[in-house]
Each structure stands twice: as C-alpha cells, then as structure tokens.
Amino acid sequence: MDPYVIEKNSQFGRFLIASRDLKSGEYLFEDLPFAVGPKARTYCCCLECYCPVDGTASGTRCENCSWPLCNECSKLSEFSAHKRECEIFREAKCKFFNLPDANATCMQLDCITPLRVLLEREINMERWKNEVEPMEDHREKRINSNAWKEDQQNIVGYLLGPCKLGQRGITAELIHKVIGVLEVNAFEAKTINSNSVRCLFTKLAISSHSCIPNTTHAIHPSDNFRMHVRATVAIEKGSQLFSCYTYTQNGTLDRQQHLMEGKYFQCHCERCLDPTELGTHFSSMKCSSCLFGDVLSSNPLDSEANWICNKCSQENSAETIKESLKALQDEVKCTKSVEFLESSLEEYEGILNPNHYIMMSMKSSLVDAYGHLKGFQYHELPELYLRRKIDLCEDLLSILDIFEKGKSRARAMMLYELHTPMVLFAKSQFEIDNLTEEEYFKHLLRAREILNESREILEWEDESICVLKKYAKLSLEYLDKLINKA
Ligand SMILES: C[S@@+](CC[C@H](N)C(=O)[O-])C[C@H]1O[C@@H](n2cnc3c(N)ncnc32)[C@H](O)[C@@H]1O
Numbered sequence: 001m002d003p004y005v006i007e008k009n010s011q012f013g014r015f016l017i018a019s020r021d022l023k024s025g026e027y028l029f030e031d032l033p034f035a036v037g038p039k040a041r042t043y044c045c046c047l048e049c050y051c052p053v054d055g056t057a058s059g060t061r062c063e064n065c066s067w068p069l070c071n072e073c074s075k076l077s078e079f080s081a082h083k084r085e086c087e088i089f090r091e092a093k094c095k096f097f098n099l100p101d102a103n104a105t106c107m108q109l110d111c112i113t114p115l116r117v118l119l120e121r122e123i124n125m126e127r128w129k130n131e132v133e134p135m136e137d138h139r140e141k142r143i144n145s146n147a148w149k150e151d152q153q154n155i156v157g158y159l160l161g162p163c164k165l166g167q168r169g170i171t172a173e174l175i176h177k178v179i180g181v182l183e184v185n186a187f188e189a190k191t192i193n194s195n196s197v198r199c200l201f202t203k204l205a206i207s208s209h210s211c212i213p214n215t216t217h218a219i220h221p222s223d224n225f226r227m228h229v230r231a232t233v234a235i236e237k238g239s240q241l242f243s244c245y246t247y248t249q250n251g252t253l254d255r256q257q258h259l260m261e262g263k264y265f266q267c268h269c270e271r272c273l274d275p276t277e278l279g280t281h282f283s284s285m286k287c288s289s290c291l292f293g294d295v296l297s298s299n300p301l302d303s304e305a306n307w308i309c310n311k312c313s314q315e316n317s318a319e320t321i322k323e324s325l326k327a328l329q330d331e332v333k334c335t336k337s338v339e340f341l342e343s344s345l346e347e348y349e350g351i352l353n354p355n356h357y358i359m360m361s362m363k364s365s366l367v368d369a370y371g372h373l374k375g376f377q378y379h380e381l382p383e384l385y386l387r388r389k390i391d392l393c394e395d396l397l398s399i400l401d402i403f404e405k406g407k408s409r410a411r412a413m414m415l416y417e418l419h420t421p422m423v424l425f426a427k428s429q430f431e432i433d434n435l436t437e438e439e440y441f442k443h444l445l446r447a448r449e450i451l452n453e454s455r456e457i458l459e460w461e462d463e464s465i466c467v468l469k470k471y472a473k474l475s476l477e478y479l480d481k482l483i484n485k486a
Contacts, residue, residue, distance in 0.1 A: 003028045004241055006206055011268075013136050015208045016241040022231045025407045025456075028215065028241075031227045033199035034132055035120050036081065037113030039188065042196070044099060044106040047082040048073035050195040055099035055106050065089035067096045068109075084119045085112060094162045111155045113186075113198060114178045115163075118170055131202035137180025138264040151179050184263055187227075189219040192464040199225050210242035210269040211255055212278070216408050217243065220462035228460060233406035242269075248403040248410070249364075251283035251357045252300045253322070266301060271403070275300050278402050281353040282360070285321065289314040294353055295321070324351070328358055338369050338376060360399060363392045367417050378420065383428055386421040393418035412457035416468055416475075419451040423479065441486050448479050 003026070004016040022028070038045055044055030046069050053059050053068040062069045065086045073079075079086060088094070099106060121128040142148050156175045159165045165175075185205040186198040204217055204227060217229045235241065246258045252272055259267050271277050275296040276284065283300075285307070287293040293311025297318075307316045328351065332344055341362045352359050370389040371378045381389075397414050404410045426443035429435045435443065455472040463469045 012208045012240075014134065014206050016206050018235045018237050018239050018241060020237050022235040024231060024234045026231045028229045028231060029203055031201045031203040031229070033201050033225050033227070034124070034127060035113060035116040036189075036197050036199045036225055037116045038109045039196055039198045040110050040113075040183070041105050041107065042109055043103075044068055044109065045195065046070035046073050047085070047109075047112060048076065048079055049081075049193065050191050050197050051193055052195070054102050055104065056102050057098040059098070059102075061096065062086060065094070065096075068106075081116075085115050088115065088119070088163055088165075092162060092164045094158075107154055108158075110151075111158050111163075113182060113200075114155055114175060115159060115165075117178045117182065117200060118159075118165065118175070122168070127202075132181060132200070135181045135202070135205060136184050137177050138184055139176065139180055141264045142176075142180055142183075148176070151176070155179060187217075187219065189225055190221060190465050192221045192462075194465060197225075199227075201227050204229050204243060207241045207243045209245040209259065209263070209265075209267060211244060211246070211248060211252075211267060211271045212269060212403055212405070213242045213244040213248075213408075214239075214406075215241050215243050216460075218409070218460045218462065220464075222462050222464040230407070230460065232404070232408045249357060249360065252277060252297070253283065253303055256301065256303065268301070272300055280399055280402055281355045282357050282399065282403075284353040284356060285324070286349075286351055286353065287312060287314055288351075291350075297321075325358070328352070332358065332362055336365055336369065338366065338373065341366050341369070355395075355399060360396060363395055367392050367396065367414070371417075371420060378424060381421075381424075383425060386425040386428070389421040390418065390425060393421075407457045409457065409461070412454045413468060415450050415454035416458070416472055419447045419454065419475065419479075422447040422450065423482070437486070441483070444479065444483050444486055448476070448483060451476055451479060 001019065003019055003022055005019045006014055007017050008014045038050060044053050044059065045051060046053045047067055048069055051070050053070050055068065060069055060071050060074050061067065062074060062082065067086070067089055069082065096108060117132070121132070156172050159170070159175055160172060182198065182200060186200050189197050189199050191197055199219065207215065214231060214233050214235055215229055216232045217227050220226045220228070245263055246255045250258070256267060256272065259265060281294055284294040284296050287295050287309035290309060290312035293309040295307045295309050295316060297305055298308050299305035304318045306318065307321045308314070328348065345359060345362050348359060367389060370376050370385055371381060376385065393414055397411065397418070400408070400411045400414060423444065426435060426440055426447070430440040451472065455476055458466060458469040458472050461469050
C-alpha cells in the first residue's frame, strides 16, 4: 500500500495525504524523472553531460546536428540525453547559432527541456496522460506575462517553425502547457559533475509546499536521477505531506516573493502567517526608537504592510524596512573575510534580532570558514575559535530544529560541522587537565551521537555529489577508535 493518497481541493489543487502513520525517517517512495534537461535561461552547456561549453564559434559542437556538446561527449558513438533532439535538429536542419560572447545567456537552449518532454510524451503516452497532463501549469496567470511572450517567440515559434514539430501533431497550446508544467513543477538537481539540470518528477511534484516541510528528497544523478523521498518527522495518518519549493533560510518577504513569482501562489503556512516566524524572530529588526523592542511586519502576507515595534508601537513603512535590509545585505554580500563577518555580526546586533536571517547567513559563512578556510584550518585553530564554532553551529541548529525539523539534510550538514570542534575542544581541555577522563569520555560520546545522527541522514544521499557522506563514515570510524582508547 502506498504511504500516501492523492486528494484535491480549491486551495492546493492536488496534494498528498499520509495514508497511515509515518515514522520519522521512513522511506516513502521513489520517482524517476519523466525528462531531464538544461535549466531555463542558462549558460551554454553540453547537451549530453551539461558541463559549460563555449557558445561562441570556437566551442565544440555535435557533428550530426551542430548543437553544443563538450569535447568528450562529441566523441561518443551514441548519445543518451541528446539522442532524440539530435535527430529532430538534423532532419529539420536546425543549426545552433553561435553566441557573440562566451558569457552570454544561451536562450536557444530554453527549447531543449520542453522538447525532451514532448518527445518522451510520444513514446510514453500512458505516463504522460496519467502523470504529466494533470500537472498544474498556471496558464491563466502566465498568459499575460512577458515571460509568456518570450517563450512564444523563443520556444513555441522555434519548435513549430524551424523544427517543424507541427508535423508531429504538436500544437502551440501543448508546448505552452509543457513550459508551464516545467516552470511550476520541475526540480533542480546536480549531475555527477555538479552541473545544474532540471528534472520533471511527477510524484513528489504533487506534494504541496510548506516553509516548514515534513519530507525530504535525495536525487541520485549516478542512478538516472532517481529520487528517494522520506519523512523527516513523524506524520500522522491523514496529515498533508509537504516539501519546500523555496529556501527555508530566507525571511518571509523573500520566500513569499519567490513563491509568487515562480510558482504563482501565496503561502499560508503557520510560519508565514506568524510575524515572529514561530517565535524565532527570523525577520525581526531592532527598534531604532525604544532600542530594545522587535520590529515586526503587521501582516507578513502583505509586502506593503507597515512594520511595528512590539514594545513601543513605533511604526515603519515597508519601504523603509526593505531599504535598510537591502543596504545591510549589500554590505555583507561581497566579503567572506572572517574578521569582517565577526565585526558585522557585532555591529548589526543593534539593528537586527540575533536570529535574523542576515545574522544567520553570516553565522553560516563563519561555520564554513572556521576549520576549513586557509588560516583557520582545524590544525591551526586556537581553542577560542573552536568554542566559537560550537556556539555558531548550535545557534544555527536551534533555527533548523524549527524550520527543517527532524531528519533533514540541512540539519545533517550542521551536525557534521558541529562534531569536529566538539571533539577537538574536549581533547585540548583534557590535555590541559580542564576535563577529567570521565568528562572527556562523555564529551566524546556526545560528539559520536551527533555525528551518527548526521551520518544516518547523509546515508540517503548520492555519494557522487555528497562528499560529506563519505567523510561522515570515516569520521565515525576515527571517533570510535578515539573512544575505545579513552
Ligand atoms: C508543484 S505543484 C503541486 C501540485 C499541484 N497542486 C497540482 O495539482 O498539480 C505547485 C502548485 O500547487 C499549488 N500549491 C502548492 N503548495 C501550495 C500552498 N502551500 N498553498 C497554495 N497552493 C499551493 C500552487 O498552485 C502551486 O503552483
């Protein structure tokens, strides 16, 4: 029996419901993409392996159809991803037009993924009818947009004109449907060489969005982009399954804008409705009037609503808040220097809540730096910085425990980052007699617990794109040896 059933209502369209109680970490289902191809408005890439390719006259091309392939793929005797469109381009004599500039966006490639969906439809009509045709494409919301006009010219006109797809019974309406389905439903994935692609999965795409999801998915490029879906938390029978279509680490204003522009809906999840974002104050600013209250949106679903201090009731226009946030973001965007990040964190304490997403993003950059960046690698890191990294990881985890609760990849990665400074800090404290043998042992066991939780979650990833999966296993072996010695 499937762990889910599909239901439908006017708020969500189709959605997934747990058909029984699901355990945290329970495997739910797998999905193979209906089609895989380049992302929209992308750089020029190889149509077989998606690595970047020079789009100017000096770039390598397919001998048969003249479209971009990398040097290695151009020597293949048979294609896999590029095979079908290659025949279409060759038969219709549709040549690739070289780009004037190697860095230009390659709009010509926008037709590739829709074309792959259309060609798969011809040989897999049953899956098309059952799984792709019912997918949401938001035609009525897209039809008057500039993007629709661009797609009409760039994709529909091209496929029906030079590529002569009309001769195969393909219509403009069908092509627009496919473009909409891809825009609303496709998932971004990485190839084994870490190049970006989009994949049209049909099962998980039915799940609704929430900014506090209860499922996680891992796409395995080394296994035909097979997707594995699991529950991150226990889910009661009859509850909705949610994935997240945007970034949980963005504030409500940015998440709402992303969902409206890309997926054409407003999210009404518990987190979006709450100005404090579930008590985290992830979007709250400090009041410049009373200096100690938090300034929150009076209506997080309305990007133009005023922001009000929860202590002195001082009001600020949405415009003022957006301008301040933009100025702060611009300031921290360019530099990743540890000293600058640390001093900005201190400086912004008077402007932003310590849990604000800008603060969290700087803390996350510091976690990436401490232990890894030249000059701050573990072997040269003083105890003070080890302690600092532990505190930063714990701050970030306290937020992830709310927004990406349970067995999520984001938590796994942060737990991994946390275990190393914990071990090193305990070791150095033991060496200078600040910890007894028993206390040291307890610290090591706690670090092992953290690392093991991380390893269990990372086990679900494809090793070809997740190096941490291997590192977590090796670190656990090392830690077990250390514990046995202690
Ligand atoms: C990937 S599809 C999900 C499946 C879709 N409901 C269907 O019937 O095919 C995304 C679309 O579902 C709807 N949707 C998903 N999550 C939603 C949410 N939290 N609130 C409102 N609509 C949502 C929106 O129309 C969105 O554009």
